[in-house]
Amino acid sequence: MENMIPLWLKQRAFLTPNRLAIETESRALTFQELDESARALALTLATYGITSDMKVALLQDNTVEMITSYHAISYLGAIAVPLNTRLSARELAWQVSDCEAALLLYDNAHQEKVNSIVLERSSFQVCNINTLDQLVVGEEHHYLKAEMRSDAPHTIIYTSGTTGHPKGVLLTYANHWGSAIGSVLNLGCTLEDKWLAVVPLFHVSGLSIIMRSVIYGMPLRLHRHFDAKAVNEAIIHHKVTMVSVVTAMLTKMVEELGDQRYPETFRCMLLGGGPVPEPLLKVCLDKNIPVYQTYGLSETASQIVTLSPEHMITKTGSAGKPLFSAQVKIVDEHGDRVAANQAGEIVVKGPNVTSGYYKREEATQQAIKNQWLHTGDMGYLDEEGFLFVLDRRKDLIVSGGENIYPAEIESVLLSHPEVEEAGVVGMKDEKWGRVPVAFVKLKNKAKITETDLQMFCRDALAKYKVPTRFYFMDSLPRNASGKLLRRELVKRLPSDFQ
Amino acid sequence: MENMIPLWLKQRAFLTPNRLAIETESRALTFQELDESARALALTLATYGITSDMKVALLQDNTVEMITSYHAISYLGAIAVPLNTRLSARELAWQVSDCEAALLLYDNAHQEKVNSIVLERSSFQVCNINTLDQLVVGEEHHYLKAEMRSDAPHTIIYTSGTTGHPKGVLLTYANHWGSAIGSVLNLGCTLEDKWLAVVPLFHVSGLSIIMRSVIYGMPLRLHRHFDAKAVNEAIIHHKVTMVSVVTAMLTKMVEELGDQRYPETFRCMLLGGGPVPEPLLKVCLDKNIPVYQTYGLSETASQIVTLSPEHMITKTGSAGKPLFSAQVKIVDEHGDRVAANQAGEIVVKGPNVTSGYYKREEATQQAIKNQWLHTGDMGYLDEEGFLFVLDRRKDLIVSGGENIYPAEIESVLLSHPEVEEAGVVGMKDEKWGRVPVAFVKLKNKAKITETDLQMFCRDALAKYKVPTRFYFMDSLPRNASGKLLRRELVKRLPSDFQ
Structure with missing residues (x-):
């Protein structure tokens, strides 16, 4: 029998209605308030004909509305397709069309781009979330799901491949759950935690913070754009305990920080998105910044391998060990496991790993064999099982x-x-x-x-x-x-x- | 395709080999040491012919060996059947026989009882874990599993029913996982946590601490027997942060505590096993003891509903709200959901809920309908969804x-x-x-x-x-x-x- 799970936001709002869910510079929402907004938006989306398994593309900045959109889409059993706002109109039109989106839900900041997208293709409805009529929270409605199949798709995230067009990575509820749980078993969680989302919410790194927030019952602090000073202030003055960043951001933050220090309650700088220069790590070490280097892909619903700060020196250059339920191996060109310290392709497995690409049967079969995802990235495991990534996917x-x-x-x-x-x-x-x-x-x-x-x-x-x-x-x-x-x-x- | 998971202890020993796994008054083991012991014992059990899906009954006190036994059995893909050491030889013989155990693994403390059991029935091998030849850690062996199906049975725990003989509750890896994850999402976890196991390891309450320890990478402090003074000392002097207790134990602990206080780092008194007298709660409140009242069954792999200390006063008498992935409803005699504050049967659902009773098709079908377990217990939900248990199963x-x-x-x-x-x-x-x-x-x-x-x-x-x-x-x-x-x-x- 299918494994049914209560809808996460609904359950969270039931269990801890008054806990802080989201804070921005100007707003603060409890889980109950977020839930009310999401249900209202879901009912509005239903008037556009959105129902189970339909795709809703999102072209929005890092806003409360973007988070609400994700949850509203879940409430309808539909599938969110977050779009990279930096793409050209032509690229976006292609993705919206490829995923067969029924609706493109965008915000004021992207009106112009949407006009161009519609010129390129127009096989879908568009809706500006900032100009929607005042939403009315109706009676609990038969449109709204209370439970989901854990293997139902939650998101399609487009990722470029080695050849041709990008592919849509299918991520199920179980994938996002596996990611959030793998992370909590590695990083722990407490009632004092607050995670800053300044990476884009259309990337899996930002989306995974939304997931952790609702699954853990943890406040998410939201920044619309990256600003090193604002991020440092959030850590120093606004009780942020965890941040997800990429190297370029961390570099600027450390520069901006100058002689200041982060408070001791700040406990995790989750650093993803590629190789990290050693001098930067050394500065972080000097400043006692708890850097967790990670390795992850859209296909793994964010981090799958993470290095704890205690190994920052002894294992410099390593991305760490897998999350608790995940596994990593290195294989040669025949798919056979190689010895420690031998380079080969990085192959991963776990509950957070995608089951495939949307409408790309062949690409799926090439990438996933017997539940193991062949990442195309090169690396090796040392004798203790720490992963060292040598090259991201061919020529990436x-x-x-x-x-x-x-x-x-x-x-x-x-x-x-x-x-x-x-x-x-x-x-x-x-x-x-x-x-x-x-x-x-x-x-x-x-x-x-x-x-x-x-x-x-x-x-x-x-x-x-x-x-x-x-x-x-x-x-x-x-x-x-x-x-x-x-x-x-x-x-x-x-x-x-x- | 089946969901395969890495064997928990193996994975834990790989990820954090040097973390403390178990401490007793006289011993301390890291996860690597525990893993070595478990693998050695598994290889020894293999010489008794134990292999996948066979049952191994355990009749042991709260010892390191008992924990090792559980893990060794997992390494063989076999199923542990923990026996209540307080049962009579006749009752035990019946259970060992009912589960078709291939082996009864016992300790010195139970030699005499085992002699009587064997007099009653002798269709199984017996093995005293304290007199086993020095175990040799061999080469990694084809007998030992590296992965398990998540829906494979891990344990059979006998529970008495309203009629006739006890029934064996089947608990899978997924059930124990669901329980451990539900608990961490409610209680959080940090590197400072240490959970005291003084409840019996043959009960689901004790077993679930073993599971949490290996899944979280958290030390378990083990007491062989309950002694109020020793438990208080463990909290005050040995950095225990969480304890599972039943009412009778807590009563004695509070008495013994006198004017002393628990340190602020002590953060969870998980209180299960039946109704709690209000005066006891009041004393705990006065002494600032963070009591989490819970409701759970063998069938739910320990707690499924838990009340946070913040609601100790406002919701006195309540067992709380369900764990994150779990659901609770109250139904009338027709199985229909009743309104808030109306009494009826407590019915639960979640990843921690058993899929049935071993070899009891009919009892399983009666108890579990459409993934909902009918507990037989009576209770109601208030308008906020807090559960109040009125009567444990009929006449329990x-x-x-x-x-x-x-x-x-x-x-x-x-x-x-x-x-x-x-x-x-x-x-x-x-x-x-x-x-x-x-x-x-x-x-x-x-x-x-x-x-x-x-x-x-x-x-x-x-x-x-x-x-x-x-x-x-x-x-x-x-x-x-x-x-x-x-x-x-x-x-x-x-x-x-x-």
Whole structure:
């Protein structure tokens, strides 16, 4: 028989109605208030015809409304599809269409982009959450779920792959539950905890904080945009005990902090999204900042491997050990487990691991074998079982916490009528970690400039994906079977930027 | 596909090998040491032919060996059947035989009883864990599991029912997991936690502490027997932060405590096993003891409803609200939900709730309908959803935290050749809460005394089940259809003892 679970927000509002659920600079909501808002919004969404298993795309900033949207969608048994607000209208239109969203729920900040999206595609309804009529909390309604199947899909999160279009990662209630529980068994929880969400709520890192908040009954402090000073003040003056950050954010926070210290009650700086420079860790150590380095993917509903601060020195460079119910192994190209300290592909398993990609049967079968997810990332386990990540997925460029796949940019470049070949790699950048740069072979007699290509990319891609430089070449390095050798391209970069 | 989970102790020993797992007055073991002992014992049990799905009955005191036994059995994929050490040899023989145990693993303290059990039945092997040859930790062995199906049975715990023989409650890994997770989401957890196990490890209350210890990575302090002074010292001097107790224990602890206070770091007195007298709660309030009253059953793998200390006064008499993933409802005799403040049967649901009784298809179907367990206990929910338990299962006698079912004692009495009718009820007792007393109608011309019947019961029953008094009657009160009216019997008791 299916495992039915009470709807999380409903249950939380029943158990601890008066606990603080969300605080922003200007507002504070209890779980009961959040629940009332979510139910009201759900009833409104129902008037748009939204019902079980339909998809609702979200294009919103980090706001109370965004959190309410997630919960309202759950109340209808529908599936949330959070969209990266930094994507171009064309990219967004593609995702909304690919997931067959019935509705795009957006906020004032994205009106203009939505207009462009609708120009691209219009097979869905749109609704501005800020201009909805005053919602009325009606009688408890047959539209609203009280329970969910634990294996029902909760979210589809798009992630770029090594080839072509992004894929929608299906995350079930059980996946989010597994993530929240794995985290609490590692980090603990107390009534004093308050988790700051300043990472985007459309990313799994932000979404997972919403989940923990409602599952633990823990207040979430919400910042709309990242501002190092505001984050430091939240920790020092607003009793924030835990924060999720990426390296670029932590760097700025530490700079801004200066001679100040975080209070002792601050207990977790959860640091994800790519490699961490050793000097930064050393500064954190000096300032007694409890950094938990993590490794995770959209496919694992956030962290799956985490390093405790006690190992910051002895295991520098490691992402740590798996969460309690999760497992990690390193395999060779035949899928066989390799010995300690041998590099190979990182393969993971656990209740937080996705069961597949939406409508991508083949990609799912390639990635998930016998419940083990093949991440495409390279790494090794030392003799004690600590994971060291060597390379994120083949040629992945991590830029300020965002993942950029060269193949996606290359395919845009190749769609330009004057471009014959294109290769994209990451170039070192002081601010963002890495930024994409392009190597291009033009067609005979083509007469276009770097600026032309940049403009062309801007139409199709999120700004952070647009190559910052273009190198024109007569031919691109390829192996015998014609495969592009991106590593050879990297060598053409000035040595300081490789 | 089945949900596979890493074996808990193996995973825990991998993740945090050097954390304290168990401490007693004289010993301390890390999780790695506990794991080594458990694997060694598992390999030894394998030489007895123990393998997946076989049952191993445990007759042991609260010792490190008892905890090791549980984990060793898991390592083989076998099922633990903890036996109540207070039962008579006849009762024990029946349970060992009913569960088809392949092995009875006991300790020195129970050698004599085991001799008697073997006289009763001998369809199983016996093994004294204290006289096992020095165990050798071998190479990692194909006998030892690394993963388990989450729906695999972990334990069979016998519980008496309203009729006839006890029934074996099947508890899966998922049930124990659900219980541990429900508890952590309610009580939180920190690296400073240490849980004292002084309740019996053969009860679900003790077993659940073992589970929490390995799942949370939290030290368990183990006391062999209950001694109020020792428990208070453990709290005051040995950094115990949480204790599971029953009312009779708490009463003695508070007495023994005198003018002393528990340190502020002591954060949870988990109080289960029946009704709590208000004066006791008041004393706890005065002494600032954080009492969490709970309601739970073997069938729910320990607590399923818990009252936080903040509601000790406002909700006196309530057992609280359900754990996060659990649900409670009150139904009438047709199974329909009743309104707030209306009494009815307590019906519960959640991941910690058993899927049934071992080899008792009919009893399972009667008790569990559509995933809801009908507890047989009576109670109501107030308008805020707080549970108030009115009566434990029909005529249940709770005596010092042990459940006693009149039907079981009556059936023993009725097996006496001179007894024609028998009825058993609970009589108030200052020390134990209640104790069983019997009303008996003898056959014509029977010439037996109270002492004869007491001796007869002692052969068949655990001491705590033997009626402390026998009342001889000419006839027992019955309703029109001949059903014994135990409530009428209660009225025959002296009014102070009703």
